[in-house]
Amino acid sequence: MSQNIYDKVRTNPKFTELVQKRSRFAWKLAIIMLVVYYSFILVIAFSPSTFGQPIGHGVTTVGIPIGLSIIFIAFILTGIYTRRANGEFDELTNQIKEEARSVK
Amino acid sequence: MKWGLLLLTLSNILFASGGDAGVSGQRDLNVSAIIMFLLFVLATLGITYWAAKRTKTAKDFYTAGGGITGFQNGLAIAGDYMSAASFLGISGLVYMKGFDGLIYSIGFLVGWPIILFLIAEQLRNLGKYTFADVASYRLKQTPIRTLAALGSLATVALYLIAQMVGAGKLIQVLFGLNYEYAVVMVGILMILYVTFGGMLATTWVQIIKAILLLSGASFMAVMIMYKVGFSFENLFSQAVVAKKTVAIMSPGGLVSNPISAISLGIALMFGTAGLPHILMRFFTVNDAKEARKSVFVATGFIGYFYILTFIIGFGAIVLLTGDPQYFDTVKNTLIGGNNMSAIHTSHAIGGNLFLGFISAVAFATILAVVSGLTLAGASAVSHDLYANVIARGRADEMTEMRISKYATIALGIIAIFLGIAFEKQNIAFMVGLAFAIAASANFPILFLSMYWSKLTTRGAVWGGSIGLATAVVLVILSKAVWVDILANKTAIYAYGNPALFSVTIAFIAIWFFSITDKSEDAKNEIAAYEHQYIRSQTGIGAEGASSH
Secondary structure (H helix, E strand, C coil), rough: CCCHHHHHHHHHHHHHHHHHHHHHHHHHHHHHHHHHHHHHHHHHHHHHHHHHCCCCCCCCHHHHHHHHHHHHHHHHHHHHHHHHHHHHHHHHHHHHHHHHHHHH | CHHHHHHHHHHHHHHHHHHHCCCCCCCCCCHHHHHHHHHHHHHHHHHHHHHHHCCCHHHHHHHHHHCHCCCCCHHHHHHHHCHHHHHHHHHHHHHCCCCCHHHHHHHHHHHHHHHHHHHHHHHHHHHHHHHHHHHHCCCCCHHHHHHHHHHHHHHHHHHHHHHHHHHHHHHHHCCCCCCCHHHHHHHHHHHHHHHHHHHHHHHHHHHHHHHHHHHHHHHHHHHHHCCCCCCCCHHHHHHHHHHHHCCCCCCCCCCHHHHHHHHHHHHHHHHHCCHHHHHHHHHHHHCCHHHHHHHHHHHHHHHHHHHHHHHHHHHHHHHHHHCCCCCCCCCECCCCCCCHHHHHHHHHHHHHHHHHHHHHHHHHHHHHHHHCCCCCCHHHHHHHHHHHCCCCCCCCCHHHHHHHHHHHHHHCCCHHHHCCCCCCCCCCHHHHHHHHHHHHHHHHHHHHHHHCCCHHHHHHHHHHHHHHHHHHHHEEEEHHHHHCCCCCCCCCHHHCCCCHHHHHHHHHHHHHHHHCCCCCCHHHHHHHHHHHHHHHHHHHCCCCCCCC
């Protein structure tokens, strides 16, 4: 790869746009995951009885659906990211690459 | 080679049935399990033969030519991650503690979204065969590769020993085979898969095993839910009746201290993002798009699998408690220990035939995981230490491949010996230590090399080494080693997993030794960041993208 192509990419405003949009999106999702997970852990550490309350008159406790939903959240968040990155962001990346290659 | 192995297996069976069956802890010979396991071995050796013909270059050997699809790689990652330890261990934990088992499952899972959001695509865009390719992209090859290879080998060795010992014990109980024979057999099979079939064979072994494990576990979970009328409330209430306590429905003492809880969470989350055999899987796909798909698919299957183990654990409470066929009422545990809950449950559901299937799957699981580990360890030796440190990047490809095959054989033999040597040792700390080293040495260097332009070689080497040393020392001072092995009264380090401290110290040390590095080399390394950044963000110049 010639230095030329890298310079073209660096000065392309679309590159700045891609990097800003994607990293903002990725960090936002990462922070959601971290907050969800560590809130779960902290409730367990400081107030385990919160999750131990039964739902209605049964034996199923609040903690069970909450715990299982964290598994779903993890899956859904990866799905959301993959969808946007493989669509919108890759589209933008391809445009940047095209533009860098076309004007040698 | 195939026939030699079959003979060896057969002689093991004969030997075991003649002598060892009936020794305490060892089950009678399980014929259906052995037949199903032999079918798995034959099929995987067939795949190895097929893969061997397609493995010609170093790229084929390390990354299956980069031609694995995102979906296949996702299944293979799930296969790598769903070890026998997590299948038997987590369902056993749920059987014993109920809700607390879920805490571990979630911890093991939540690292995956983080890997996707923050490192997967950069890793794919920058790397070639190992994660050290990425860490040393703009830093000095010799020190960074050496440190990364040591971090990889330490993680791989600890993980391997834990798997080998687990394999030996499991096979002893399940198949009635002698411990040493079981360990030798696992070692030989894994050497065959990896040396002849490289990443292609390893990937397909992982995929087949993942499908078998997911189908077996799904069947068990469905049958359990069928027995309780597909109602979770029924499942839980029957479990509460069987255990005679509602304590299993709420968080117990497993994670009581907030500092240990957070420390464990950090180890699980960032440790996953620093495991060399997992990171290596990202180089088997063609581009960042497929790398993302792999994580999405893997997260789905791993999450689904943990939900299954949760159901199986509760099902085990309902089906096994008090049944003298499975339950030792004197010791108040399951026969063979609580980690046998999934195995006993399979018998309670589907008799000897299904027990045989699940046993064979458990064995296949171990084989697949050790193969992935060995390949990662061999790559650290041949690609990082030999090709880039000793030969200074001037090694020819054929020599590098030959070295990687020797390294595989050597690692296999070492694993067999360590597996036998550690048979009677308490190895509970090993997987925790492997995760701690991965999180405190491998992960910080990798992460900062991608995200922090001011990282220098000096910072990475000092910080990584300090992180590694802190992790090892704190594990030695923790209960798992200081009390359980060295027989001291109380642990000096009270929080179990060291990650909270060792990861923090590693990051601080990397930062400090980087910003105080005023050398000419450091300036060049910082200047090279922009080039790396453009490649990591766009994939321009990446391996795979350019070779087609």
